Amino acid sequence: MLDVCLPGTGGVVPREDRWLACCWLEYKGKAILIDCGEGTQIALKKSGCKLSHLSILLITHFHADHIAGLPGLLLTLGNSGRKTPLIIIGPKGLEKVVQSLTVIAPILPYVVKIHELEEDKEEEWNMDELTISHLSLSHGVPCYGYGITVKRKPVFNPQKACELGVPKTAFKMLHEGLTVRLEDGRTIEPETVIDEKRDPIRVCYFTDTKMVKTMKDFAYGADLLISEGMYGEENKLDEMLKKGHMLFSHSAQLAKDAVVKRLWITHYSPALTKPERYIENAREIFSDTTLGYDGIRVTL
Amino acid sequence: MLDVCLPGTGGVVPREDRWLACCWLEYKGKAILIDCGEGTQIALKKSGCKLSHLSILLITHFHADHIAGLPGLLLTLGNSGRKTPLIIIGPKGLEKVVQSLTVIAPILPYVVKIHELEEDKEEEWNMDELTISHLSLSHGVPCYGYGITVKRKPVFNPQKACELGVPKTAFKMLHEGLTVRLEDGRTIEPETVIDEKRDPIRVCYFTDTKMVKTMKDFAYGADLLISEGMYGEENKLDEMLKKGHMLFSHSAQLAKDAVVKRLWITHYSPALTKPERYIENAREIFSDTTLGYDGIRVTL
Numbered sequence: 001m002l003d004v005c006l007p008g009t010g011g012v013v014p015r016e017d018r019w020l021a022c023c024w025l026e027y028k029g030k031a032i033l034i035d036c037g038e039g040t041q042i043a044l045k046k047s048g049c050k051l052s053h054l055s056i057l058l059i060t061h062f063h064a065d066h067i068a069g070l071p072g073l074l075l076t077l078g079n080s081g082r083k084t085p086l087i088i089i090g091p092k093g094l095e096k097v098v099q100s101l102t103v104i105a106p107i108l109p110y111v112v113k114i115h116e117l118e119e120d121k122e123e124e125w126n127m128d129e130l131t132i133s134h135l136s137l138s139h140g141v142p143c144y145g146y147g148i149t150v151k152r153k154p155v156f157n158p159q160k161a162c163e164l165g166v167p168k169t170a171f172k173m174l175h176e177g178l179t180v181r182l183e184d185g186r187t188i189e190p191e192t193v194i195d196e197k198r199d200p201i202r203v204c205y206f207t208d209t210k211m212v213k214t215m216k217d218f219a220y221g222a223d224l225l226i227s228e229g230m231y232g233e234e235n236k237l238d239e240m241l242k243k244g245h246m247l248f249s250h251s252a253q254l255a256k257d258a259v260v261k262r263l264w265i266t267h268y269s270p271a272l273t274k275p276e277r278y279i280e281n282a283r284e285i286f287s288d289t290t291l292g293y294d295g296i297r298v299t300l
Numbered sequence: 301m302l303d304v305c306l307p308g309t310g311g312v313v314p315r316e317d318r319w320l321a322c323c324w325l326e327y328k329g330k331a332i333l334i335d336c337g338e339g340t341q342i343a344l345k346k347s348g349c350k351l352s353h354l355s356i357l358l359i360t361h362f363h364a365d366h367i368a369g370l371p372g373l374l375l376t377l378g379n380s381g382r383k384t385p386l387i388i389i390g391p392k393g394l395e396k397v398v399q400s401l402t403v404i405a406p407i408l409p410y411v412v413k414i415h416e417l418e419e420d421k422e423e424e425w426n427m428d429e430l431t432i433s434h435l436s437l438s439h440g441v442p443c444y445g446y447g448i449t450v451k452r453k454p455v456f457n458p459q460k461a462c463e464l465g466v467p468k469t470a471f472k473m474l475h476e477g478l479t480v481r482l483e484d485g486r487t488i489e490p491e492t493v494i495d496e497k498r499d500p501i502r503v504c505y506f507t508d509t510k511m512v513k514t515m516k517d518f519a520y521g522a523d524l525l526i527s528e529g530m531y532g533e534e535n536k537l538d539e540m541l542k543k544g545h546m547l548f549s550h551s552a553q554l555a556k557d558a559v560v561k562r563l564w565i566t567h568y569s570p571a572l573t574k575p576e577r578y579i580e581n582a583r584e585i586f587s588d589t590t591l592g593y594d595g596i597r598v599t600l
Contacts, residue, residue: 013375013376013379014342038338038372039338039339041313041338042316063404065372068338071364072313072338072365072368075364096403097403100401101400101401101403104362104363104397105364
């Protein structure tokens with residue numbers, strides 16, 4: 001099961017009542033954090049996300065509200081005794097940005113492995129059954145959306161297996177898709193003891209960007225789309241396009257077109273103090289829209 | 301009148317319930333901020349300190365809990381339309397540190413003027429009647445304590461001036477210490493219309509450091525000494541000396557020796573969740589000790 005949480009949902013400037021936008025995804029005790037603005041380490045604590053579980057940090061882009069909290073986070077990981085490497089993935093130039101920011105965190109007791117993404121290069125990162133892919137967005141600076149996919153094993157039917165005389169010690173192999181040869185010489189194919197195949201779980205995260213055509217295919221059929229809504233008011237359209245951002249209605253249209261199961265909106269402008277006023281602008285287009293808030297959480 | 305506030309009082313790591321240590325001093329609508337850790341811009345808002353009043357930022361040293369909030373603060377100043385220069389003063393290497401941290405804040409709509417302090421060079425900065433001086437501390441890295449002094453005019457006696465036939469238009473000049481020649485040819489010396497001279501107001505701020513002999517003279521007679529208390533427990537003595545920090549009792553002894561009027565303790569370890577448990581360790585030595593807390597404020 002994949003736990004997803006938004007410890008922060010704000011854009012541009014941290015507010016007293018709203019942490020900067022980030023996303024925590026945890027699977028089997030290992031976690032991915034998307035973005036790390038000023039205060040994100042506090043937001044994580046408030047939302048009960050355990051820093052000791054952090055394996056991979058994904059950076060969308062290098063605007064301060066998405067990365068200024070990096071040196072503090074790295075130091076706190078060190079202070080808490082971390083020894084295992086931390087992987088940081090982000091746009092080209094990441095190595096220089098991390099080096100610059102860590103001028104005030106020069107010594108860490110663990111290795112930081114940096115991987116710079118390339119715009120036109122398809123590549124995937126794996127963490128157990130979980131796969132990370134990226135999509136180039138449009139925000140005036142190199143910026144990536146991320147897709148997190150968890151492959152799921154099909155449903156195993158132990159009753160069928162027992163009826164076929166399969167010993168319990170062979171259940172795991174069959175569930176993992178391996179053919180088993182029994183002591184009596186029979187061969188058991190995994191398909192014979194499986195009820196149904198299950199689709200993978202997919203979560204997509206898009207900040208900051210204006211609408212890009214490729215987002216639809218990337219997010220197609222996702223269980224959860226988390227997408228930015230810098231403003232709710234429709235009359236902010238020109239301003240949003242110029243700044244490389246989206247309205248609530250943009251994210252809702254994307255959710256509808258990509259036939260996702262649910263949508264969370266995030267990355268509100270600091271001037272947008274009451275996003276709930278504009279929820280209908282999104283729900284009229286895509287009914288299963290939820291306004292993200294600090295601490296929102298779901299298990300998929 | 302000088303307003304002094306501690307928007308944050310924590311050390312090392314920002315906690316959910318305690319911002320990182322910093323100090324806001326405001327005089328006649330212009331403000332000085334000492335240190336800017338992660339989240340300080342939020343702490344300032346919470347304490348009602350107006351960023352638009354900020355004139356000078358003093359950095360004690362380059363450990364992340366004292367400077368990691370710099371890029372966010374600079375950007376927020378820019379977003380709020382600042383055009384006037386910001387002066388940043390700190391240890392040698394400040395220019396490089398600011399340049400490195402602003403890799404994520406490359407364009408600001410105002411000038412940042414940087415001044416690097418030299419260990420053995422006495423120098424003072426003025427902001428109207430306010431003077432800033434610095435003292436080298438002992439923390440393993442270059443680190444400065446700061447003294448803020450406001451000169452005060454003597455008490456003017458308008459009744460005496462009237463009796464001498466001085467016109468009201470000459471009151472201001474006499475109060476500022478200038479000799480005035482009246483129309484009837486008489487010369488009025490300022491001393492003749494003044495009741496008493498007033499001592500300047502002085503505030504001293506010491507983090508992070510172990511006890512240094514020169515602190516006593518630097519803080520001598522201060523109206524307010526703000527000094528670090530990483531721990532309250534006396535059995536942490538060896539650890540504190542090794543780390544270059546002070547116990548509550550150290551700051552209290554300094555307050556007593558320097559004959560200051562009052563002491564605020566700040567910069568608590570994140571492990572010190574209940575500093576009030578150890579207040580007597582300080583008050584037994586110096587009775588006018590107050591445990592600093594986020595938002596503590598006084599007008600001197």
